Amino acid sequence: MPIQDFKIYTAKGYEGELVDSGPRVIQTGILVGGDVGFGKAVQRDGSVERGVAVGSTEIGTTDTTNVFALTQREYNHEAGSRPSTGNDTVYRETESVSLIRQGYLYVKLRDHPATMGESLVIEEATGIVVGGAAGAGTVAGESAAVNITADEDGIAGDVIKARIDIVA
Numbered sequence: 001m002p003i004q005d006f007k008i009y010t011a012k013g014y015e016g017e018l019v020d021s022g023p024r025v026i027q028t029g030i031l032v033g034g035d036v037g038f039g040k041a042v043q044r045d046g047s048v049e050r051g052v053a054v055g056s057t058e059i060g061t062t063d064t065t066n067v068f069a070l071t072q073r074e075y076n077h078e079a080g081s082r083p084s085t086g087n088d089t090v091y092r093e094t095e096s097v098s099l100i101r102q103g104y105l106y107v108k109l110r111d112h113p114a115t116m117g118e119s120l121v122i123e124e125a126t127g128i129v130v131g132g133a134a135g136a137g138t139v140a141g142e143s144a145a146v147n148i149t150a151d152e153d154g155i156a157g158d159v160i161k162a163r164i165d166i167v168a
Contacts, residue, residue, distance in 0.1 A: 109155065
């Protein structure tokens with residue numbers, strides 16, 4: 001009898017997916033100013049009611065940022081390939097966006113490793129999670145998030161569990 005090897009949907013999670021069914025604060029926003037992928041940082045945009053825009057804004061001159069929310073993956077978006085690779089759809093400008101403001105979400109690290117319990121670094125213009133402290137303040141346009149921490153260790157390219165909290 002042949003051995004079957006299943007390779008569909010076997011990853012622990014994709015960026016923007018909820019980690020578990022634990023308590024969380026979620027809401028819906030309207031995307032302004034461009035497309036955004038799942039598991040990316042967004043900031044408020046007052047040009048429309050409930051408006052959000054891609055990225056985050058540095059707090060003063062301290063190389064830190066307070067992220068408003070992270071975009072949450074929705075399965076009602078059409079996959080770009082069959083079987084889905086988990087990373088080929090985005091929210092389009094003017095669409096409603098599912099946001100997580102407090103709770104656990106999977107994010108993908110772009111450049112730097114992350115250490116459990118440490119702040120993650122956000123690329124302000126794109127909302128991409130860069131990684132851990134190695135990028136904070138060393139590259140223009142990247143800031144350490146005061147409200148997003150790694151909940152597990154990871155290296156560049158890994159999808160890791162992260163926590164976002166509401167910080168006033």
